[in-house]
Structures are given as C-alpha cells and as structure tokens.
Amino acid sequence: MNGLSERCSGRSTFGFVRAVLIFGLLTPLLCSAENGEALREEVERLQQRVEALEEEAVKAERAADLGLSASESTVAEADEPGGVHVGGAVRFNLVHRDFVQASEDKYGESGLDVFRLNVDGEVEGILVSAEYRFYSYMHTLHHGWIGYEFEDNSQFQFGIHRVPFGLLPYPAHNAWFGVPYYVGLGDDYDMGVKYERTDGAWNTQLAFYKNEELNDATDPERYSFDLIRSGEQQNEEVNQLNARLAYTVGQGTACETELGASAQLGEVYNTATGGRGEQWAGAAHLDSRCGRWNLQLKGVSYQYDPANPQGQGQAPMQVGAFGGTYDIAGEADILVANLAYSVPSPWKSVDSITCYNDYSRLYKASRALDSRINTLGCAIGSGPLFTYVDYILANNMPYFGNGSLAGNGESEWHSRFNINIGFYW
Template sequence: MRPHLNYFVLIPVLGALAAPAMAVQVTDNLDLGGAIRARWDYDPDRDIQKFGLDTVFLSAKYNSDTWIGEAQYRFYGRSYPYQYTKNYGDIQFAKFAWVGYKFNPEQQVQVGLNTVPFGLQPYFGSTFYETLGNVIGLEDVQQVGAKYVQQTGDWNIQAGYYLRPAWQGKGTSKGVTYSSVVSGADSYVSDGSDNQERNTVVLRVAKALDLGDWKSEVGLSGLTSTLENKDTGNDGRRNAVAIHYLGKNGPWGVQLQAARQQMSPRNAGTDEVVTLGGYDGTFNVASRGNLYVADLSYDVGGKYLWDQVSGVKLYANYSAFDKSADEFKTSQRVILGTSFSFSKLWIATEWLIGKNDPYIGGSSYTQSLGAGGSNQWENQLYMNIGYYF
C-alpha cells in the first residue's frame, strides 16, 4: 500500500509544477487542461489535522465562431475525507459534458450535462467552499438537458429544460455526482426517500444597470420539476424561485440573494424531507424552506513577495436555510476567507463556521439540513491549493 500523501510531499510537488502552468492548446479552438489540488483541514475540537491530495480533474474546452463545448471529469479517494476508500480514483464523476452552437455572439444553445441557470451565476458568492445553496441543490448544479442563452443589450435571458440529473459516477454511495441532486437514500440515512428529479424547467432573467457608482445586476429565477418516487410510484413536485443582486464598485463587491424552495414529494414515509446526494454521500433536506445569502468581497490590488502573490481577494459570506417545519432547526453557514495566486498556484484559505451544517464541525451529516444536527455553532479551518494547467 502506498503511504498517505502529506504536507511535506505535496508542497514540493505542487511547487515544482508551478513553473509552466498552461492549458495544452491542441488547435486554435480546442484546449485541454485540468488541475491537481491539495486540501488542508484543521478542527482541534475533533482532533482533525489532515493534509492530502484533494482532486485531480481533466478538462476540455472548444470555442469557435459557431461551435462550443466543455467537458470535465474528476477523481477523488483515499485522502481525507475519503480515507475509507483504498485507492485514489475510487470516487469519480463528471462535472460538465456538453456541446453548443452559437447562432451569433448574443445567442447560443448548450446541450448535454450543463449548468442549471438559477440565481447568482456562476456561484452564490466569492467562496471556494460554496454556500448552503450548494448543499440544498440550487447552487452550482449540473443536469442533463438543453439551455438557451441570449444577451440583448443589458438583458440576459437563460432558459433550460433538463431531462434528468447528472449520471451517477463511481463510488460507494447512491449519491456519486458533482452536484447535490435529488437521490435515493443510502441505508444509513434515517427517514430517507428514493426520488429522482425529471423534466426540470428553469428560467433566469437578469438586467445590468448602474446604481450610483455601483455596476449592478438584478435578476429573477424560477424552477419547477417532477419528483418521481421509486417506492410509491407517485409523482411530486419541486418548485424554487430566487431574486438576486450583484454589485461592483471599484474593489468592493456585494452579492445578495433570497430564494424559496418547496418540494412536495410522495414518499413512502415522511414528506417533510427529501434525500439529496453528491460527493459520495446522501443526506436529508427539508422539503420547504427559504435560503438567504449575503456576500461582501474586496479585491486587493498589486503584487507582493517579489511579485509572486497577486489577485488577492478578501471575502465574508453568510448563508442560511430557514426551514418551514416549526420543529426543524435553521441551518447557517459563515465563511471568512481569502483567495490569491502564488506563482502558478491558486490558494483559498477559509474559516468555516456552521450551525446545523452537515459539512462543518461534525454536526449530523444526514439530518442537519432536515430536522437539524447539533444545533450549536461549530468551526474549522480549510485550505485548498491548486495547480491548474
């Protein structure tokens, strides 16, 4: 068996790779690339101090006057938090796999596994770890279908129809996808359900405008889909709406969003939760609730440490999932962090603070976004170091 990768092994490796970072340009239109990323997790309350290989992904991008496309495939395993697997690559799945056609510079269509256009794009804030919107299945979500994009002056319109979620990859769970998607529950999920999302229709309309010195965007999104229950054979629905604001004034950035998600499943058991899955795990999410997101960022200009450090961004992000069921505890996440480039490496360092958050501080993984977890504030430190090529 190979020894675990650790800090002293990975830092020289990533540093050595840092010299010639660039994608391989196969043709004038096709680029091949990817990334090798390490992560550091520190939580003294749980006696966790781990450094290891996080992700390896391979990507391809095609762009011409008419045809476009993107594909990305990811590999995980062995290192924390996947130490329960034997080999690196025991967990793997696709993020993107789509082709598109540009009718003109303002209009295009994308077909395949592409990003669902809902709310703030491409993410609900400045963080690497992402917000609670990601875990409840609204942020950074990819599904299989077709999306139409049109830019008309200050207006951006995106409409999509998706047949199904991403295909399951390789792993140990029923939730082996990049996105958090409606899923069948693994045996360890109490009150778990077995639904699959079908026929998702989504519309996002946004307008760019100036509000004083702030370059801004305001937008409205709506989503509806069918939830096919594999146990009862009956169909429920998933509906979501969101309103968002994005503003930029010099180095300052603000992102705000409020969303409502309402799922009405036809489960064999309780209808108060729906099981979602992703990243080799499944967990319950409250069927009904409001998501709130606020993000403040500041871009630090200049280069430092003999011009090796650049692109410094400071940010603070708050997200909350306020569930409609009276007895369900609100989930909250606060992220204070910074991201920057060091030579050819890109680094994000974040202080994660959560309450009833399945991914922070050891609160219940399967129930925190449902009825609730430890219901107390937990925190840990997280760093991601990536070499992108």
C-alpha cells in the same frame, strides 16, 4: 495610475530593446552588398518575431487588466474560436477541524483535494466543454456539453451543464461554498438543454433538464447535490424547467449591479409508487461590482411535494454528493449575504488577492433549528497557483459534527480552518 505608468514604461523599454536587437542582428548584413536578398528576408523574419512578442505582451496586459492569473488567462485564450484547449488542475487541502478529535490531536490534516482534466474550445463551429474529476474516494464527471453560438452571440448547450439559477457562476467566493450548494440550488449540474442570450443589459437563460446529471439517482458519487434514492427515500428529479432573467445597471461602467430573478419547476418521480410529485424554487438576487468591492445578496424559497407511499409523509428529502447522503428540509427559505474586496497586490509575484466574508442561512418551514455557515477568508492568485485560505464557522450544518439541514441537529458552532492550494494548466 501606477499600473498604467508601469505598462507605458514597459512598452517604451520593449521598443528600445527591439531597436537594439534589429540593429545588432542586421549590422553584419549591411556590411555586404551581396546580401540584399538576405537582408530583406532577415527583416521580414525579425518583423514577424517582433509582432509575436508584441502580441504576447498585449495578452499579458489584457490578463493584468482583468485581474486574471496566468492559468486563468490561458483558459480564457481557449475560448477564442478555432481550437480546443486541454487543461486541468491539482488541488490539495490543509485542514484543522475542531469537531474531529483526531484532527485536534494531530494539529490538523492534509491530503489530495481533487485532480481534474478539462477540455474547452470550438471545432468547426461546435462548442465543447467537459471536465472529469478524480478525488481520493471517488471519480465523476463534473460537466460535459456541446453547443453552438449564433450570429447574435446567443448560445445553445446540450448535455450536462450548470443550471441557471440565482447568483452565477457561484453563490459564494470561498472554496467551501454555502447553504444553496448543499441543498442543490447552487452550482448545480443536470442533463438537458439550455439557451442563453444577452441583449444589451439584459441576460436571459432558459433550460429544460430531463433528469440529474448521471441518469442514476441511486449513485451519490457525484459533484452536485441531487435527490438520491436510498431506503425509504425513492424520489428522483425529472422534467425540470428553469428560467433566469437578469438586468445589469450601469453596464460598462466601473460600478455594475446585476439584478435578477430565477424560477425552477419540476417533477419528482417516486419509483415505489410510480407517481410524480412536484418541486419548485424561486430566487431573487443582486450582484454588485463597484471598483474593488463585490456585494452578493440572494433570497431563495423552495418546496418539494413528492408522491410518497401512504403514511411516509412529505418531508424531509434525501440528497447526496461526494459519495454520501443526508436529509434536507422539504420546504425552506435561504438567505445569502456575501461581501468581497480585491486587495491591491504589493508583490509582483502575486496577481490577485480577494478577501471576503460569505454568510448563508437556511430557515426551515418546520421551525426546526436554522442551519448557518459563515466563511472569512482570502483567495490568492499567483501565476498557475491559486490558493484559498478560509476560516469556516458552521451551526447545524452537514460535515460539521451532527448538523442537519432537515431538522434539529446540534446548536453548537463548529470551525474548520482550510487552506486549499491548486495548480492550474
């Protein structure tokens, strides 16, 4: 109610100011009978200016209703047909890691997280979206695709785009993500074609990916995790099919719940043997948004059956991204349980505050020590600024001591306190 009364009050004030402006600017013209034509032109000019101002006010209200920051609202406007928006972001990290002695000794570290450039929009009916990222230690294409939207609002995409699997767009609320991302089953991008359509409460996505996004399985300098060829590990992803079907209960109400299932089936090509093995994954998910609450649940099972040389065995599998590689279990189950709450902002300068607790766990078929990660934090939007404040606890996870997603690493829990500050345009 407070937001509604503020918006209504804003409209009344805007109308009063408009009347004063028009009266003040037209008074000199009204004093001269010779200026009839000038008066008409001035009225038209002022009317156009007033309409432009009202349009900006409506856009601002729309962004506020959707809980968007100014930067997110600008990007959303680029989705309107007939133009291309060039934007980007620069993000910085302030970090304290209890498992790194230098970080302990210095009471934390800071540095550039990423600088990125984005292109999104439509030119002569053809959709385009691309993003290139620069890190301090590498640079890579995040995604890049062209597409077409049909009259029924279904869409076709060709190029490097997000794989339709599980919770979308992200299986977490925080900046660090969780287990699905680090095994290549969350926010993953590959090279292929995708078709998506929505029929009422139903959403269907079908895709085929010829290979991973860079068409170079020896290069770990990439954004999303894929199989990487290195040493004895000579496997890469090829010929992958994905299907995702979701239904939204209570669509259009204040309490919407998406229920969905995903399937993935592909081949694993081994350059040492020339053979093609198989890999598959399946997932069921729930994404409920009721009022200010958001509950995300997901269960995943996956398995690799590569055509390795005789005597090498079937597991583990090697994946890589961000310039590094590590092994993951060749067969495992994943559990995801995330809960978030959108806090009413007590400050005019803060557009949104979302606090969350994200938890995910990897259960290895080998019965080795599970891998777990839990993140408690808040995301804060203020105009072009967007900040994550996260306290991350991880057990037997990569990037946290000697954790391993493939087997028994270390049983000790490690923490990372991370503040990620980004400016978007």
